[in-house]
Amino acid sequence: MISQDDLAALLERLCPMFVLLDQSGHVQQVGPTLQKLRPDQPMAGQRFLELFELMRPRSISTMPGLLAVSGAKLHLQFRDEPHTALKGIIVPLPDDAGAVVNLSFGISILDAVRDYALTSADFSGTDLAIELLYLVEAKSAAMEASRTLNLRLQGAMIAAEEQAYTDTLTGLKNRRAMDHILERLTTSSASFALMHLDLDFFKAVNDTLGHAAGDHVLQQVARVMVEETRGDDTVARVGGDEFVLIFNGLQDKVRLDSIASRLITRLEEPIPFQSDVCRISASIGTVQSSQFNTPEPAEVLHAADLALYSAKRSGRACHHFYDRSMSDLMGTSALSKGETQDHT
Amino acid sequence: MTEAANLGLVEFEAMLMYDDSMTLQVLEAMAEELGRPLPEVLEDLGTYLVSNPNTEALRRLLRFGGVNYVEFLHSLDDLPDRARLAVSDLSLPSLELDEHAQNEFSLTCHPGLPGFESVMIGVLRAMADDYGALAMLEHSGSRGASKVISITLIETSFAEGRSFDLGATAR
The missing domain is CATH 3.30.70.270 (Reverse transcriptase/Diguanylate cyclase domain)
Incomplete structure (x- = not known):
């Protein structure tokens, strides 16, 4: 059986937003990117459900309750400001040794990179976060270019219409x-x-x-x-x-x-x-x-x-x-x- | 410029499709107006696209390619696919990076857009500045119908480079 430290070291490299929980639902270790979101507030030792509020499924307040929804998609947010929304999944460790939670930003990624000054090093190499950010910027740039083109075309159209409805000699x-x-x-x-x-x-x-x-x-x-x-x-x-x-x-x-x-x-x-x-x-x-x-x-x-x-x-x-x-x-x-x- | 190119239209729009021959006419008219050879003008165009504040959005998109210049060079293979993600009917010629030694690369520009290799030299030179790297770029002939650019990386962190903040959005 892999030791807890080895497991943490492995998770750190694969999913930098992991949380390792003990049987009672207290945080034992967290990934570096997750800790970066609360730099002055070490997460280890705190109760997971006191750090995060579970938005869906609702009304779960205990570790056994959490483990019961293992495998389902969890919607969470920080209890303190900024209440960044996170998606997660919880998987129990064998022999009732606690659980691993993996978190990600989901759609809140745009605000998160700005609020926490994240860099590409904060994401795992397989994470599509950077591609998503790229896509958002690429689409905005393309839309902006289209928008300015549309404005120019609209101006030209108004001028052409005006001309088409005007008698050039009298202006009537x-x-x-x-x-x-x-x-x-x-x-x-x-x-x-x-x-x-x-x-x-x-x-x-x-x-x-x-x-x-x-x-x-x-x-x-x-x-x-x-x-x-x-x-x-x-x-x-x-x-x-x-x-x-x-x-x-x-x-x-x-x-x-x-x-x-x-x-x-x-x-x-x-x-x-x-x-x-x-x-x-x-x-x-x-x-x-x-x-x-x-x-x-x-x-x-x-x-x-x-x-x-x-x-x-x-x-x-x-x-x-x-x-x-x-x-x-x-x-x-x-x-x-x-x-x-x-x-x- | 559009007048000199005899296009029969006043505005040449960035987001509209034109016949390739029309694009070439505009570029040739531009080279004539500036009194400089077309490849040089195209290199400047590439540099402009990366370094001018008007096209900051493009610089940012390119910076998404990698955290340093070498990683950026390796991301060029994906550039046509990335461009298509942004604008679905924008198709760039495919690009292929070869690493010959630790600091020696060559970039093969496959055919499809005449002069594209010149634009890329301008882009790569400006991106080296952007990353703070010192690189030498030059045309190194053709391979079949493809054009080859040689890239010699002299120093990866020669200067400070410009900052790239993931969360900032272009203007």
């Missing part, structure tokens, strides 16, 4: 953005009003003063429309000289009419361009979401189109609200099919 939203917003408003059954605005005499500016003048006029028009609307309203350029304005939560006809009149008045102000002065006006058709039971984007745009058409027919610079009698005066609307349409 474009047709695609307007379609998205209208889709969102109709599916969420939000209340809103939609204006379809078409510039009058714009073609004349383009024809007589050239495209540079036309572009300048469009930019000024865009500025006016942004100034005359609220921050959460939508102003989109949906065609050459066609615009759609969407007013969130606004249904009041008096207010809508005054906004439309003000827009027309301001758009009629002469726009200087180099040595020339450009004069345009606008016609507007307005529709309210409350005019439909369940508004569909195509339906709403078609209605706004009809109102605009009606406004154009009564001369320039007019604003008309949509009403049901207008239906199909003009057949299928080009705007509701997603094409631009020249009313001028």
Whole structure:
């Protein structure tokens, strides 16, 4: 039979976190790594269950109780701070000579190497602790690299989306953005009003003063429309000289009419361009979401189109609200099919 | 650099897969820009990967290979497997360390990544510094399609070296 000292010497090399217990459950010897966790507190001589609290299986408080769960996985923690969690297994020695407990860190390994400044020399050569630490760091490094890549890609995506939804000449939203917003408003059954605005005499500016003048006029028009609307309203350029304005939560006809009149008045102000002065006006058709039971984007745009058409027919610079009698005066609307349409 | 390499893209991302020929174009453009031969640039790249604070995580991962430089050299056989543990689609050419005498080693870099042996010379030189060892490294020709690096260890504890604390995490 191997002597206790020889056994301890053997265990020290194979499992540096062993505990050798006598019959009464007192610690006789401990492995160097385990003792390193409590450098100022020699473990030998203390009662094992006073050093460690058995978390699972619970309510074991005696040595015979411990021996009865021999072979099962034990979950323990230190009774004093830091309560590092440990896993263990207890095996009785022959002839009722006590028992050997082998402990390891399990998942608490990350905190343990930091809390106790452990080095690779503290682990047995067959212990996978170092590989586990390696893996954790390798994965963190790879994740970090992926995360920064994702952030950059997300930034690029936001910029690309912004660009895809913006009319580059005026900085207003474009047709695609307007379609998205209208889709969102109709599916969420939000209340809103939609204006379809078409510039009058714009073609004349383009024809007589050239495209540079036309572009300048469009930019000024865009500025006016942004100034005359609220921050959460939508102003989109949906065609050459066609615009759609969407007013969130606004249904009041008096207010809508005054906004439309003000827009027309301001758009009629002469726009200087180099040595020339450009004069345009606008016609507007307005529709309210409350005019439909369940508004569909195509339906709403078609209605706004009809109102605009009606406004154009009564001369320039007019604003008309949509009403049901207008239906199909003009057949299928080009705007509701997603094409631009020249009313001028 | 990406412009000079005529890649048709602005960013060359660390975590994305590119065609090998594209990688080579970037490296050649880099060598041209620096006005130095490519193998030298690749050695510097290897040194950078270990010694620059930006890539501290990589230095730490390499230090997990062993407690001293010799143990680290022996861990190189496992390097491709270790790399694959971290990033599953990162495959490095296999490496083989031979010990000829107590202080004489050679490292065979098997084919698969042209110029990898130059990067490894930079890495091994910087890791010698990291461990505080004094080592001489040089290309010593080819063996078939493989490239061989000779390593002469002059002193294992020449200098203090940099500390490696298991519990610290890279930045």
